Amino acid sequence: xxxxxxxxxxxxxxxxxxxxxxxxxxxxxxxxxxxxxxxxxxxxxxxxxxxxxxxxxxxxxxxxxxxxxxxxxxxxxxxxxxxxxxxxxxxxxxxxxxxxxxxxxxxxxxxxxxxxxxxxxxxxxxxxxxxxxxxxxxxxxxxxxxxxxxxxxxxxxxxxxxxxxxxxxxxxxxxxxxxxxxxxxxxxxxxxxxxxxxxxxxxxxxxxxxxxxxxxxxxxxxxxxxxxxxxxxxxxxxxxxxxxxxxxxxxxxxxxxxxxxxxxxxxxxxxxxxxxxxxxxxxxxxxxxxxxxxxxxxxxxxxxxxxxxxxxxxxxxxxxxxxxxxxxxxxxxxxxxxxxxxxxxxxxxxxxxxxxxxxxxxxxxxxxxxxxxxxxxxxxxxxxxxxxxxxxxxxxxxxxxxxxxxxxxxxxxxxxxxxxxxxxxxxxxxxxxxxxxxxxxxxxxxxxxxxxxxxxxxxxxxxxxxxxxxxxxxxxxxxxxxxxxxxxxxx
Ligand code: NDP
Numbered sequence: 001x002x003x004x005x006x007x008x009x010x011x012x013x014x015x016x017x018x019x020x021x022x023x024x025x026x027x028x029x030x031x032x033x034x035x036x037x038x039x040x041x042x043x044x045x046x047x048x049x050x051x052x053x054x055x056x057x058x059x060x061x062x063x064x065x066x067x068x069x070x071x072x073x074x075x076x077x078x079x080x081x082x083x084x085x086x087x088x089x090x091x092x093x094x095x096x097x098x099x100x101x102x103x104x105x106x107x108x109x110x111x112x113x114x115x116x117x118x119x120x121x122x123x124x125x126x127x128x129x130x131x132x133x134x135x136x137x138x139x140x141x142x143x144x145x146x147x148x149x150x151x152x153x154x155x156x157x158x159x160x161x162x163x164x165x166x167x168x169x170x171x172x173x174x175x176x177x178x179x180x181x182x183x184x185x186x187x188x189x190x191x192x193x194x195x196x197x198x199x200x201x202x203x204x205x206x207x208x209x210x211x212x213x214x215x216x217x218x219x220x221x222x223x224x225x226x227x228x229x230x231x232x233x234x235x236x237x238x239x240x241x242x243x244x245x246x247x248x249x250x251x252x253x254x255x256x257x258x259x260x261x262x263x264x265x266x267x268x269x270x271x272x273x274x275x276x277x278x279x280x281x282x283x284x285x286x287x288x289x290x291x292x293x294x295x296x297x298x299x300x301x302x303x304x305x306x307x308x309x310x311x312x313x314x315x316x317x318x319x320x321x322x323x324x325x326x327x328x329x330x331x332x333x334x335x336x337x338x339x340x341x342x343x344x345x346x347x348x349x350x351x352x353x354x355x356x357x358x359x360x361x362x363x364x365x366x367x368x369x370x371x372x373x374x375x376x377x378x379x380x381x382x383x384x385x386x387x388x389x390x391x392x393x394x395x396x397x398x399x400x401x402x403x404x405x406x407x408x409x410x411x412x413x414x415x416x417x418x419x420x421x422x423x424x425x426x427x428x429x430x431x432x433x434x435x436x437x438x439x440x441x442x443x444x445x446x447x448x449x450x451x452x453x454x455x456x457x458x459x460x461x462x463x464x465x466x467x468x469x470x471x472x473x474x475x476x477x478x479x480x481x482x483x484x485x486x487x488x489x490x491x
Pocket of ligand 1: 158159160161162185186187188189216217218219221222223226237238239240242243245246260261262263293294341393394395
């Protein structure tokens with residue numbers, strides 16, 4: 001593969017379309033920079049609408065053959081891709097760390113999560129069953145139906161920069177397992193590792209055109225992918241406003257759409273919780289990936305009676321997080337992905353403070369690095385609930401904490417958000433846990449458990465957190481169109 005050494009040597013990379021490593025038709029390129037140092041990691045083709053069309057046409061040409069392969073064959077290729085990608089895991093983790101900014105250990109976990117998902121869909125696709133339906137005697141006596149699960153067709157997967165590989169994998173795994181073809185568009189700032197992942201999938205034996213990757217801006221290549229009539233399904237993860245736009249454009253010719261958008265996940269800590277464990281998990285849940293996760297804990301509601309003790313524990317955890325470059329051993333808090341992202345978080349914190357919020361720890365940019373992207377782990381109290389940091393998605397390492405009277409008060413505040421992605425409750429009381437599970441408006445409620453998107457369970461949001469589900473058997477179902485076939489029976 002032509003890019004096999006490029007990642008390590010920071011050379012010009014090619015994207016992968018129709019079984020080949022290619023440049024963009026225009027010859028234009030995009031620089032990819034390391035968020036920790038500002039150095040150029042690689043350059044990639046700056047694809048435009050023509051490049052996107054080429055990938056779509058290839059996906060369309062490959063569709064008939066791929067949709068007619070057996071589930072066993074598709075499974076075999078996905079498993080092979082799993083194995084050869086696993087062999088490259090250290091190279092891929094370093095590449096991901098360099099382009100995204102996250103610590104190498106977190107990058108490795110991300111690749112492992114991607115691989116788990118690939119294996120999950122490789123195994124699941126062989127177990128898909130179609131329904132047999134006996135039919136009434138009019139108009140055909142003895143007729144029966146079969147509900148087949150047919151691939152949807154050419155699909156597009158658009159992924160963001162915060163988890164560039166897992167959030168690409170959540171689209172590739174079920175799409176290809178289900179017999180669809182796919183064009184991937186990674187975020188313009190994190191295309192490098194995704195190109196390698198797509199190359200490795202092709203190396204595992206995908207017929208040409210089944211899976212391509214187009215590395216171009218959302219405004220040109222992305223627009224073509226969501227508007228081209230040959231595309232029948234768009235799977236997107238990213239900002240809610242982009243999701244609204246994609247739904248509008250894709251809706252013009254009734255493409256199937258799944259949107260995994262922003263979140264402002266509440267965590268509720270009850271008076272009977274294991275406070276030490278809850279504090280540890282709150283720290284991981286808010287500060288992992290420097291807080292840049294859709295399912296990060298973004299609002300914390302703690303019962304008044306245990307608030308002082310819990311806050312003391314959590315502040316101690318936040319103070320211990322070592323800020324540094326992702327490649328430095330023991331780094332727990334890497335840089336934010338861009339300076340704009342760091343400024344956005346800082347502005348949300350400043351807005352909270354100007355409205356009476358009190359900083360318990362953090363609240364400042366960390367100097368001494370080659371970029372201005374580093375920000376302290378930050379905890380706040382006394383923030384009004386209509387402050388920006390509460391009502392918007394805070395995509396960085398800052399967490400407002402609220403004291404609540406009881407479970408009903410906590411649930412009421414948890415639901416006071418336009419978002420509804422994840423949520424968690426920490427309690428030993430089944431009644432409280434059950435009430436949270438039933439009443440919190442969210443796609444997931446974790447009980448005494450860390451915010452984590454298991455491949456085995458459907459994941460997605462309600463309200464402005466999106467539509468449709470990734471992960472689980474539900475995601476595979478969402479890459480099928482049910483087709484009814486009626487047999488006349490014995491005539
Ligand atoms: P975007 O939603 O703009 O980007 C996500 C992906 O969509 C990227 O691949 C992007 O491409 C692509 N895209 C953008 N516009 C279009 C379009 N018109 N057609 C097709 N594809 C398009 O997110 P941002 O990177 O701008 O992040 C902004 C904010 O969104 C963050 O601060 C955060 O709050 C939130 N966010 C939330 C995420 C989540 O997981 N919930 C993930 C990422 C962001 P390109 O990179 O080329 O623009």
